Amino acid sequence: MADPKGADYRGLALIAAQEIYTWDTRSSSYSEVYSRLRGLWTLLPDGSNPVTVLVQEFEATGVTAGTYTTLAGQEAYRIGTAESVACDGELAKLRDYPAPWLGLHVCTVKVNVVDRTARGENAYAAPVSVMVNCPPAPTAPVDGCAMVGFYATPSRIVY
Template identity: 65%
Template sequence: MSASPRTTDYRKLASAAAKTIYTWDTRTSSYSDVYSQLRNWWNVLPDGSNPLTVLVQEFEATGINAGTYASLVGQQAHRTAAVQSLRCDFELAKVRERPAPWAGLHVCTVSLRVLDQTSSSRNIYTAPVSVMMNCPPADTAPQDHCVMVGFYAAANRIVY
């Protein structure tokens, strides 16, 4: 997993975040490593509206938690993801209906082609993830780049 890119291009950040959310490798990283690297991407807002409990809940919605990760270690399991499509802001009907509450908050829904592999099997599927980024000119954003302030992987929370 890589560090969050320092960019004001929220589309680039959304794509990188979505791939990171769905990428892990039991052969080279522990669950704690994967979680802490993803945690480093998540920027908690000053009002606490995006608590870390949401990060845990949504990460588990990708089909992985500490227990399942531990059981996959012996199978040399790993997951990779590639962006298939990206829609942001007013390209999304739900955002048109309920626009962002402040300038600089962006929402993108990324469709990923995900490959789950173990030593004995391969599974390819498509998974959507909605990523929220806080960018300048928002008062709560860094002056020179965007930060991820949330993502949704649970099917009932995806923004279409």
């Protein structure tokens, strides 16, 4: 995984979106995949982005602890490659309803996904909306930006 540091919120959104849609049952357990994603997710002090949302949204990508075990028996892996990104004012919903604080950026990334198993492969595109907190937000890291949430549930994607 590339280092998701710095003030490039677009770059961080791209990295996060790819990480959300990339895993390999041949080399990682579900716990390891979850830990990697949890490492990207920065909790806000007000509790507005609880880890339960991370679990819910990751499961919206089609993977749960139970399905991961089944997929491991099929030597499955998934590769996500970001194709495009639109952030903030480029998203109609955010033009009408801006982010609630200065420094919070919302980006929707189109990810090309390839699911592979021993039986074959399936390719598709999936959108994911990533929320990135940057200075001057008082809850942002001093040295750059941090992912504070993502939406993979279709009804929650920001367009």
